[in-house]
Amino acid sequence: MQRKIYIENIPREQALQKFLQALEQENYFKIESEEVDVLSSHGRITSQAVYAHRSSPHYVASAMDGIAVKASSTFAANEVNPINLKKDQDYIEVDTGDYVPRQFDAVIMIEEVNFLDGYAQIIKPAVPWQHIRSVGEDLVTHDMMVPVFTRIGPYEIASIHTAGVEKIPVVKKPRVAIIPTGTELEERASDDMEAGKIVESNSRMLSAFCAEWGAIPLRHNIVVDDPDLLRQAVMKTKDNADILVICSGSSAGREDYTSTIIEEFGQVLIHGIATRPGKPAILGIIDGKPVIGVPGYPVSAQLIFNLFARPVIFKKQGLVLPDADKVQAHVSRKIASSMGVDEYIYVNLARIKDKYMAYPLNRGAGISSILVKADGVICVERGNEGLQAGESCPVSLLRPRKQVEHSLIAIGSHDMTIDILGNLLQRQYGIRLVSSNVGSMGGIMALRRQETHFSGIHLLDAENGEYNRSYLEKYLPQKNWILLNLVKRQQGLIIKKGNPLQILGLQDLLRSDVRYINRQKGAGTRILFDYLLARERIDNEAINGYNREEYTHLAVAAAVKNDACDTGMGIYASARVLDLDFIPLSEERFDLCILPDLIGERELDLLLNSIKSPEFRQQVSDFGGYNLEDSGQIIHYNN
């Protein structure tokens, strides 16, 4: 097969329109119907209106507990001259729902009856037909109960069941065949996976979306990169499915056969869409049914699936796409975007006082974890160069609004103990803690712009050996802030188990056989590293890997663990959880700087309580490498 390098760049709406129109021409959206028992119809969509089979009540019924009477026999009753009605002749006792025989035409409530021996005494006349439910008061035979294209919920089940309808016509669930392709793919992760192997997870994600949208996912086993095998998989699945999805193989790489094979069986309508991520997508038709080739990166895969499979799956069921819930939010930093594409930016969201702030997440299309972290997504449409820091824009919510509103945000340096704190806040008080790792200096800037509720910081002042306070006094002189210790922790060199390169200290980083990995600029750990290098008069440019950056302690440890480098500086806890060795260099203070003006009084109390709680202290101690002697103590209150 030929290697095809260049693909198209079709605007999203145009691609969708062409796709839907082609499917309409094939009469693809004709509704397919099946009958199901109403008692197992929960969540299904009616394909025809449902009419009542019987009336309810089907008899004249008492609406109260009381006595059934002939109204005319009560007209003379009053408080002075009560009337005594004879049991089983002038009245009968009835409970709510009981049949009212034809000789009676009213019911008197039990509370208004004085029972004597064999008689019922009343002091008020009854109005004809009072407290009586007429035949069909609820439902009349042949009433239209539920119109077409309506979701069957609890109310519909109860009412249709009452109406004596056993089977109802519902829309058949669309069947979505999903074929993952790629020689590099593995069904499950294992601890000894080879380099170059990847866990196949896109089909799992798309299957779950199908279920959320009312469709049935039919996942095929992984197909290796062999055009014959992919051809066979398409042959085998296409007749049994309403939609065919081929996972990856959609770009123009050496082993991307998807478009060629779609052309063999049918037609490629679009190859290449003007979105980022998601560009190398394919939309086609085989046997009058839609085929979608989704890109391999998870962020791209779900975007393409949401943009093109979702409208098809909804329309196939006669459903209108619901609007996304949106908020207007200010972006915390500049977002550059290319003029030629619709760019999707995943963000965290928090409400700071009375406005929403959106914090852009990493834009790597390969990073599945940003989808888990994201609270919303911004679409910067074609023809825009992006957004300025602070600019306001609509954000489509990916979580319930209430969850977003009950969030605290911590922008700054990250430590594993912040995750512990977040879990406690969630578990005990239903407060979600969003933490965004931008390093200590990034935290200071967020505090200064009043864009975070609090920040984790560990900034060494080289002049006095003190932590954090002098930075805050410099950057937030007039503000109201609380500096509070969270933990003290060991910083040092993370090295391989058994120390095969015999690294003993910072001087060894000058050796040519030692590959270092650094933290990003502005990270407290990098500032500490530079301080320690300066103290030992080591030239940082002489260190192999000084310019190679990672963003977290755990990422540094993982790089050491996986032999992407030999050492890096980080905290003891991250070496310990990955079972690595550690050369301690310094104990540092990791503090929280809190802006009390931006946090509700209750939330502030709960935050401080959680830090001081025995649960927090216990879980941090279990991690190892932390010193809690000052934890929860206020170091300075600036106001």
Add this chain to the structure above:
Amino acid sequence: MQRKIYIENIPREQALQKFLQALEQENYFKIESEEVDVLSSHGRITSQAVYAHRSSPHYVASAMDGIAVKASSTFAANEVNPINLKKDQDYIEVDTGDYVPRQFDAVIMIEEVNFLDGYAQIIKPAVPWQHIRSVGEDLVTHDMMVPVFTRIGPYEIASIHTAGVEKIPVVKKPRVAIIPTGTELEERASDDMEAGKIVESNSRMLSAFCAEWGAIPLRHNIVVDDPDLLRQAVMKTKDNADILVICSGSSAGREDYTSTIIEEFGQVLIHGIATRPGKPAILGIIDGKPVIGVPGYPVSAQLIFNLFARPVIFKKQGLVLPDADKVQAHVSRKIASSMGVDEYIYVNLARIKDKYMAYPLNRGAGISSILVKADGVICVERGNEGLQAGESCPVSLLRPRKQVEHSLIAIGSHDMTIDILGNLLQRQYGIRLVSSNVGSMGGIMALRRQETHFSGIHLLDAENGEYNRSYLEKYLPQKNWILLNLVKRQQGLIIKKGNPLQILGLQDLLRSDVRYINRQKGAGTRILFDYLLARERIDNEAINGYNREEYTHLAVAAAVKNDACDTGMGIYASARVLDLDFIPLSEERFDLCILPDLIGERELDLLLNSIKSPEFRQQVSDFGGYNLEDSGQIIHYNN
């Protein structure tokens, strides 16, 4: 057992607080956890934070299709002096995701490479680490991926699966035992059900709610009203369930054993709650677990279940109750409410120009169909006497907001052909038609107050024998309206099959053995009936049943069918669908009066198109008794 007549009247919030506090004292809300495979965890709630088991990628990976190189070997390249790199020595070809061996530290995109025989020519230097994904770029071992009490969706599944985590800890689904009780209950409807028998549907409705709230419903078979059998059912289910619900038997009627039996096994905390409907509810505790006795009427049952079971089921799963989506709406008519109770009023909703209107539905607690029809619910809280017509109040939505916004409302007289029209609008254009049956004069008043998009009317002008126009000219003289014929239809007397009483015409209604049933005041059919009586000089007070009212043609027909009366006036179609006989008396025009100012241009076109469509004409013809010669014709355009 004693008959207990009076129950308490505890405010809703107080009842809930007492219930939750009692359960907290029993440590009932302690989270119960179980492990599930992440691939079958969709929709579950984490009971602990989930941490990554492995890093992803776990190797240094190419981020592009291209060639892996040593960056330093490319530094000299430019357009004038390209560099030729030797295959398998200076470079190797890599696809996205491929392992980048240790001797290389950069990837050059395929688009920037000119492949020669055995060489790759480049004209631009590579920056070290460009287009390379570092180990753990997505996930690092021991990263906290998903915090506690988080719903597992498509993104979480993909990311956790990638992270090599097979089993995750999730909250156990609460098990809700539901016991329906009542000798009058039947499992399924049948055509020969006795008077006094009722289809048991409440447990089906509550089971569906359980499923929507993440719980497992365990429905018991129907238990007849026998304290021993109910006792046995409670014994059998209580240990296996987290919540026990006893359906009906919760008021104070002769056969209501629920509270007595709860007292035997545990404790009744509350009996009687200050809501309408729903008052005779019971909240109790058995073996440290909640027990709820719900009233028998469906509207009451679901209200009590929503008010008291839902918060318990959410809290038991560590979840915060989501806020209801609300709109501010103007009520179309006065709503009286009792000062002592929170009163729940179910309403239809529509957007008329830029405001929402709420149209109260029938308040009968026994009417399951109002739950199916309702778009929202208003709570008139204790201490209020109700709402004035036109007053604005918050309405909690029971449907997605978008559906409510895409609605047309038809308030006025009802005809089965309006249901056919509604189905066509829904099926073809996604427009929901809400029709509210208040009779023709009610329709005229709604048009006058600009509270409906259009109205069905069939009002005979006794002076000239004409229909509708003179009424509109009188009540809407200055307004913009279109009068359009929908159908012409036969009106007459609906009588039993075979005409056992030998009713031949209106004169027979004066016979004492003939029980008539009338339509409500303001209904076009009643106005026609009165006109025909006057023409034959019949005194309406002499008719047995003249004051007994039904609200629809089908309800009249059902009353005849079920021997609740012998005859009533109505349209031929309703006699036909119930297989009754019919004495024709008059053909009448059933028109629509449309207010074009209140309807969008597109919606107006679609409405008119649908009326003229062959589908509409075909389906109406199939009903029988309709004349379509003028259907779709504009009779008058007043503007």
